[in-house]
Amino acid sequence: MHFSIQGLLFKKQNKQEQFLKKIKKREEITDTIELEIAEYLTKISSYNLTETATRRIRGIHSMINDLERIGDIYYQMSKTFERMQNEGTMLNEDSMEGIRKMLNLIHEAIRNVRDNLEKDSENIDLEKAMEIENAINDYQDKLLEYHYNQLENKVYSN
Structure with missing residues (x-):
């Protein structure tokens, strides 16, 4: 998907x-x-x-x-x-690029989950999973801030 x-x-x-x-x-x-x-x-x-x-x-x-x-x-x-x-x-180019970057981060998370599912539980690298999750959360915050700025500046069309 x-x-x-x-x-x-x-x-x-x-x-x-x-x-x-x-x-x-x-x-x-x-x-x-x-x-x-x-x-x-x-x-x-x-x-x-x-x-x-x-x-x-x-x-x-x-x-x-x-x-x-x-x-x-x-x-x-x-x-x-x-x-x-x-x-x-x-959506404008900047918005689409933001979505592209977020999807790339999500794909990295998916790859990490798949890698971890192939390992025994004691060999899973939770630190890497947490780094990826934090990167996603940080980028989500950045996208929300961008979105609010777009709304305030009435950039979006009706």
Whole structure:
């Protein structure tokens, strides 16, 4: 979904409909996967489990909820973009560049999560994850400040 959102925002306009369809389909898939995994985890939880296993199940449950929520966010972004297109609203180059930079930071976070999922829990580098999260949070603050300045200066069109 991440690459589809980037394609939607920054690729040729004749492919936008394809990206919108992909994002919608993938959001539906994340919903289905969340339900199936949650059902499975519920079944497993009915057995007599160790404290470690119970903690892992809670962690997996938290991850699938987070992944489904991320799918929802990407889908909502695509719907907002689609609405803006239909209304003829465009963001200026600086705004689009800000979005591009934020998506690059998010992609770095995704890569880090994938790397960490391949490791045993004791080998995960939480410091790197925290650095990336802090960079995202700092850039989010910067984008919000930029947005408020744009609003104050009436840069956005109606």
